[in-house]
Amino acid sequence: MTYQEAVDYIAGIPKFTKKHSLEHTREFLRRLGNPAVDRKVIHVAGTNGKGSVCAYLQAILMAEKKRVGFFTSPHLVSVNERIRIDNVPINDEQFTETFDVVLKAAETMEASGWGHPSYFEFLFGMGMKAFAGTDVEYIILETGLGGRLDATNSVEHPKLTVITSISLDHTEILGDTIEQIAAEKAGIIKRGVPVFFDGSCPEASGVIHRIAFENEAPCREISNHAYEIQEVTRKYIAFSRVNAYDRDVIIQVPICGCYQVMNAEIGLCAAEYLLEGEAIHEERWQEAIRTLRWEGRMERIAPHMVIDGAHNPGAVVAFVESMKALRADEGEGPVILFSAVSDKKYEQMIEYLCRNLNVKAFVVTEVEDRRRVPAEELAKVFHKYTEKRVICEAKVLEALRAAEDERGEDTDIYCLGSLYLAGMIKAAI
Template sequence: MKERNIAVNEAAEYLDQIPKFSKEKHTVEMVREMLRILGSPQDDMKIVHIAGTNGKGSVCAFLSSVFREAGYTAAVFTSPHLLSITERFAFNGKDVDDELFLYAYRKVRDAQEEFEKIGAGHPSYFEFLFLMFMVMVKKSPCDYVVLETGLGGRLDATNCVEHPLATVITSISLDHMEYLGDTVEKIAGEKAGIIKPGVPVVYDNTSAEASAVIRAKAEEMGSRTWPVDNTSYSGLELDGGHLKLMAKQADGGTEHALDIPFAAEYQAVNSMLAFRTAEILGIDAEVISRGIGHAVWPGRMEQIMENVYLDGAHNEGGIREFAKAARAIAAKRGGGRRILLFAVVSDKEYREMAEILCREFMPDVLILTQIEYGRGLDIRKLNEAAHDAWKKVDSLLGRTEGADRAGGESGHDIRVIQTVAEALKEALREKKPEDTVFCAGSLYLIGEIKDVLRRNEA
């Protein structure tokens, strides 16, 4: 077992080095050629293909749980991971075992010479992982495969899948604009690129701009659409660490109670996307309800200890939904301070994210830190953005500026702590019984926090 763990670590180290010698992604057609060399493992799979800006992973988790509740086996491909690369490959609710992981890794790596012959060169990091997943499922077949896109949709490696059972498009907002476009409509066009002829499309209908693009693409492809929004359910309420609602069936028939094991309102639409998808695949509504209730998805408004929550919100849309959900959770407690630990990666719209948090969440204590991961934003830039954000909010509210504990001018409690471990310690030290602590800004931050807790450093 120890030798196998060493082998997995060595494989992970090799995969982490891939960006050094594979600078560009390949076309969808070239990825399909790579799969052909690997035996076209995707051809016999029953795949649900999921794209979107936020919520993809949650929908994957809901669907996987529903399939298992219905007595089916399910394999799920998601990204990124929090602690271990094996988290990206889940079989029946559990991370892939080392043996299957290493089998797939070696299979793809051994195919490199054949990839070179067709002019493909080396797969990118994401492509390599996707190819591994396809090999895994070929080796260990499942009744259903839940496939999350990486960046975008139209040009994504996963879009080489030609005949999915259904496509799902979650909420769409501005993110990765340098690759996908600078408007919601352009980004929606990229995400809608996963729609296939005649394949049903279940989509988040909460953005009029995105929905119009998705409907137009579905009509072009002759695909029936199933929109989901806040009219798809009723009676939404936050009950402790759970959401409760009544899910409406697509035909307007009986409503079914959903007890969603996440304390965030944005999970209402995500759970309904999974509900509707499973429904059109012929799964009984009561079974769907139970499956959603048993779903597990770490780092999405996850309560890790009394009144301490982790949420992987990492872009403007996600942060806006986080602020709304976190405000509701804190309000339920009826008092106490809101303590926020915040860090981001450098390629995000961090100034806009900071402004949303200060304006819409208004933390009483804001603890800033820097993610160790290579793309972590320099803490000095984040500190400047936080002070500027509070100044804007104060100006909007007509408040007078003062001096804060960090020596700035915003009049707010902003603390700058270099490492995630020390920042988490500070948040937990500061927390009184009536306070609530939230950690958000990046899934990489959540991963580092979980690693700190695993090593008992907080």
């Protein structure tokens, strides 16, 4: 197949198959030759921040001249983004060659009655096969949804597991309490394998401690007492680590979300564990974090435009906190461009934005996805909670133009509510 035919085939997988058990995924990997089983795997789960933690950890390992494979989701523009080697998405030729091998394994599974792998399972198989063809030492796996039943959890012997911030999301699948969701995320914990986690939420922390104890897994809780924020600007956040060794070292995070300091700290702690006993170069770590770019996370894509992947209530709370720390809601406030998909708690997100953020206007639009919420429906919800101007444009390009017209000369535009929206805006820009 050509590259485009391979992309089209993968995009069509949801039409004829469904998610399977972990045993199905393990059988899939066996038919692929158990690719990359000999590498050091770091498995990362969480509601928010898991992609960012992966990105920080990848940057630090690369700064120490380690080769790193990274399987992430979703992609913003190209599906190749999900499979990275040393932070470079595999090229179209690599993608197509790997696809051909994985497709044959998928077809043999289907022919023998196992069923064709799902969209995510197929791409996960491609990722592991692509990594196996290189000399990567470390593989960072970001879970797709949950943890316990996620295809990435078919890897039975990771080097380290990491759990980031936990809040309510995918409640129809993972449970409607923090404790239930934490239990699903903590399903990645393996017997005897250390787990590092964000200890900001007491309800989640209790569950993670319990499951780690049951699995005899060494447990490292990282709280917000582990660091001190020193400076917040529109270009970076500076923090110091609260320990005797690093207290005087200032680290700059180039993503202007206050929550990113915790994510960076988790990445630093994970790297310290992984590289224990090796010579490390602190200045390289600082530079790796300072120069990191993680697309779609408080990313300034134009002098007056920022896109953020906040797509659930917890992420929106963090977004608002960052806006206030930046004083971005002072004066007239920003223009907010918003869209969402139907399986997210979009009314809760909208209510929080309206009640807690001073804005000049809201612009609502629709993403290109079967789960999209009509712009008119979003506008109705906004009108319930705000008296500010609400502009409704179903087409993203028209919505961007409307936001530009509304912002004036000195106002920023912040785009959030869906990673699909972030990807569409990046493609348009």
